[in-house]
Amino acid sequence: RPGDWVGFRWGDYNGESLTLRQNKTDKSLVLPCTPQLKAALDRAKGALGAVPIAGRPILMKRDGNPVSYRYMAQIMLKERRRLGLEAYDLHALRYRGVQELALHGCTDDEIAAYSGHATKAMIEKYAGEARQIMRARQAAEKRR
Template structure:
């Protein structure tokens, strides 16, 4: 065996190649063919991509029924993690992954807890696919504990109070007001608002297939939402084609989530309502349904919530206030 004179071992046990004043880590286990290959690739500047690389695995996974059967929203979340994995370990051999590697990647992203917890989740799925392909025998990503969001970083969505709703409706500009009414009236996730087309509105109801759940819904409009939609439609001057987005930029192009979020943030700042965000509009809608005596099942039929945890939280708060006021009246 040729002696590898450029190796340097970290006190923690990690092995690096010291080359031209820089350190390049070798991820494979010492004494293996993969270790030798990584060493010479670093030394020659030719990091060859293994046939069983993460890049190759991700490409194959994206053609599988595991991927094709996912809901659009789930694909979006997974795509972000797979892009990260491509950038960090794309050319590396899948077989060299260890549990400690998974935990280290998760820890490196602990400043963004949700994304950090998606990393082991995505690696579990990819490793299961690698097992199916015969590349590995075990799944080193399984069983990695999810990180908890630190208390100081937790941010609750404050449901819009009556005075804030009244102020926004009275003083907001036309486009932010339309976005606002879609949020409260449809009781959907903000990511779905930009997907509404004029063909989804029949003058009384909106139709939708949710991005996250792929669930089809018919949403009867509130009086405020119907008025806002009718006003926006009339302002176009012509009957819009069915495929035209209801929420469009000034140049007529479709509005994305980020653009919509910026429009609303500017308006909320202008009106002194920055504390109440987009997601909280959905919770306001849930509370309004609860105030009208709707059951959790009826609210879920409108909002499309897959589980009732959020409904129970925000509808429960609304019912508590309502009952407390009723109790006050009885005390008089």
């Protein structure tokens, strides 16, 4: 969830994954980092010039204050405008993430472990379109 991004502290990053407790559900998650995220975090950590304090937020403003949700939303809106994607809100990123996991064949349990969704109904809602596309492609292959 975008609301959780601003809560990440350097102590939540172990060099391979991020640990968090979701704000909305209070659910604990350990999320393996993609190679791109790991590289970005390692660069940011190196740029600090010292071992970061575990409680220091990862996302900081230029003035040294932590990034708030509102500030993050403004940054993301600016970037969506730059890319011509204003119609897609921050929640759409999570939706698309679930779809990507479904497109790669993840089970509902695997998606829940990564997305933090509490109910199968929400996973089915988000992953449904992706799974329909996959099944249609599989059916088309069988027709050949």
